[in-house]
Amino acid sequence: MEVVRVDYLVIGSGVAGLRAAIGLASEGSVYVITKDELKESSTEYAQGGIAVALSDEDTIGIHFEDTIKAGDGLCDEDAVRVLVNEGPERIMELISWGAEFDRSGTKLAFTMEAAHSRRRILHAQGDSTGREIERVLINKARNMPVIRKYSFAYVLDLIIIDGLCYGAYVLKDGQVEAILAQATVLATGGAGQVYLRTTNPAVATGDGIAAAFRAGAVIEDMEFVQFHPTSLFAPLAPQFLLSEALRGEGAILRNIHKEEFIRNYHPEGELAARDIVSRAIVSEMQRTKSRHVYLDITHLDADYIKKRFPRIYRTCLKYDIDITTELIPVCPAAHYLMGGVKTDTAGRTSIPGLFAAGEVACTGVHGANRLASNSLLEGLVFGARAAAEAVNSRISPMEVSPSDLTLPLSGDRIEDADEIRQAIRKAMWENAGIIRSSKSLSTALETINKWDHVLDKTYSTRYDNEIKNMLQTSYLIVTSALKRQESVGAHYRNDSPPEPHIP
Numbered sequence: 001m002e003v004v005r006v007d008y009l010v011i012g013s014g015v016a017g018l019r020a021a022i023g024l025a026s027e028g029s030v031y032v033i034t035k036d037e038l039k040e041s042s043t044e045y046a047q048g049g050i051a052v053a054l055s056d057e058d059t060i061g062i063h064f065e066d067t068i069k070a071g072d073g074l075c076d077e078d079a080v081r082v083l084v085n086e087g088p089e090r091i092m093e094l095i096s097w098g099a100e101f102d103r104s105g106t107k108l109a110f111t112m113e114a115a116h117s118r119r120r121i122l123h124a125q126g127d128s129t130g131r132e133i134e135r136v137l138i139n140k141a142r143n144m145p146v147i148r149k150y151s152f153a154y155v156l157d158l159i160i161i162d163g164l165c166y167g168a169y170v171l172k173d174g175q176v177e178a179i180l181a182q183a184t185v186l187a188t189g190g191a192g193q194v195y196l197r198t199t200n201p202a203v204a205t206g207d208g209i210a211a212a213f214r215a216g217a218v219i220e221d222m223e224f225v226q227f228h229p230t231s232l233f234a235p236l237a238p239q240f241l242l243s244e245a246l247r248g249e250g251a252i253l254r255n256i257h258k259e260e261f262i263r264n265y266h267p268e269g270e271l272a273a274r275d276i277v278s279r280a281i282v283s284e285m286q287r288t289k290s291r292h293v294y295l296d297i298t299h300l301d302a303d304y305i306k307k308r309f310p311r312i313y314r315t316c317l318k319y320d321i322d323i324t325t326e327l328i329p330v331c332p333a334a335h336y337l338m339g340g341v342k343t344d345t346a347g348r349t350s351i352p353g354l355f356a357a358g359e360v361a362c363t364g365v366h367g368a369n370r371l372a373s374n375s376l377l378e379g380l381v382f383g384a385r386a387a388a389e390a391v392n393s394r395i396s397p398m399e400v401s402p403s404d405l406t407l408p409l410s411g412d413r414i415e416d417a418d419e420i421r422q423a424i425r426k427a428m429w430e431n432a433g434i435i436r437s438s439k440s441l442s443t444a445l446e447t448i449n450k451w452d453h454v455l456d457k458t459y460s461t462r463y464d465n466e467i468k469n470m471l472q473t474s475y476l477i478v479t480s481a482l483k484r485q486e487s488v489g490a491h492y493r494n495d496s497p498p499e500p501h502i503p
């Protein structure tokens, strides 16, 4: 096996991984490993924006309170404090590196999103915020020669010896390489692909969580999956996200009969929190025996829509839906994983030598439910923190000899791989999705357990290893959801609905 030695290893090239790599670059050589092309990540597709307390009407304290409220009592208050306090500095730094957020005249333009009590969402080119952030971070990293980018390289597992993490085994062009590092930052993003309907890109298969779990890291809060209420529902179209900001700007939800319905479920209507809106849509779809509802923005000025939502307008038009004149068919979809590899506020996991940041990590910032647009900020703030701490607590891989390094690849392919993948995604969507119960979760677990033999091997293709990791991650979500018997935040069990709030 080829052995590569580097000072720092970063796994993933979204906002968290790139920000960590930039932080590490002044301290030594950095490898950024990513399984697809560099920009392919959830970050690249993030639309609505990034939350930060920088507007005249806002304060750090109010951002703190809104985040805590969304987390439904389960946020780690120290982590939230770090996020809201350090957010403005990280954003100003990004602007100094060339990020162009939309402005109104010379001032930054802030928009509103559900569950925020102030206008605090920065956006870029209307609805391409993530793309702008990814562009700026890639450019910055390109100008730092110590950062080496290793694309289409797939991390199979972490290198763990005597309880310490010394790097990762990587599959590249069919061969396994061992990359040894003094510190490893895991930034592999989320796991939306375990659900049949998801806004996440194909790379989001939970690899980092599964690898950390196999390595013995503490994994936390996996039952908390946020579902986005509105993804495009059209036979030939991808499950493209229709940003919350559409509802923020006045878009109306209508059922299959084109009737408004959301206020029958919640007095805040279209601007109620994400999980409330998602559950209302699912209930309305069940009531009207339909597979989707509609989002209607036709009452707004067409030129304004095209200017404010250029990417959404163009994408829908590609699938023959002119959102300025037609209703958009939508359905909820898995969007964001609040849980993940447990870290402290410095990005330390339970394994020395291993750090985690971004969606793969569970800092406790989001509690039981994420406040919209806090995740890009989390990637920036905790990516930078994980880098700083990684420098402080390096371990020495000098003693690791090549004979300590083994990862036998199975020559087998997973039999019926496509069928297994589809069956997991269907079982998770139908039984461990927006509305769950002990019975439905047990059904999901039965399906997952049918293939537990798949977990025993490491395969020679990315596709097969992704299926293994999807199984592992699904298992973690379902078993955590079974354990948490009460409904809280995004985890809603209809066999234990939340107590009604009595004013």
Ligand SMILES: Cc1cc2nc3c(=O)[nH]c(=O)nc-3n(C[C@H](O)[C@H](O)[C@H](O)COP(=O)(O)OP(=O)(O)OC[C@H]3O[C@@H](n4cnc5c(N)ncnc54)[C@H](O)[C@@H]3O)c2cc1C
Binding pocket: 011, 012, 013, 014, 015, 016, 017, 033, 034, 035, 036, 038, 039, 040, 041, 042, 043, 044, 045, 046, 047, 048, 049, 050, 051, 129, 130, 153, 154, 155, 156, 187, 188, 189, 190, 199, 200, 201, 203, 204, 207, 208, 241, 335, 336, 357, 358, 359, 360, 372, 373, 374, 375, 376, 377, 379
């Ligand atoms: C459509 C969409 C819209 C969103 N809109 C917003 C928004 O408006 N505001 C907001 O705050 N958040 C938004 N989010 C959420 C936010 O984009 C993500 O939470 C955030 O970008 C995650 O960043 P990350 O760096 O942790 O992971 P990602 O950006 O997903 O990056 C993960 C990286 O890890 C790599 N990787 C994964 N597994 C492996 C492996 N085995 N080996 C090597 N590399 C691997 C991937 O290729 C990728 O480069 C949105 C998400 C989606 C999907």
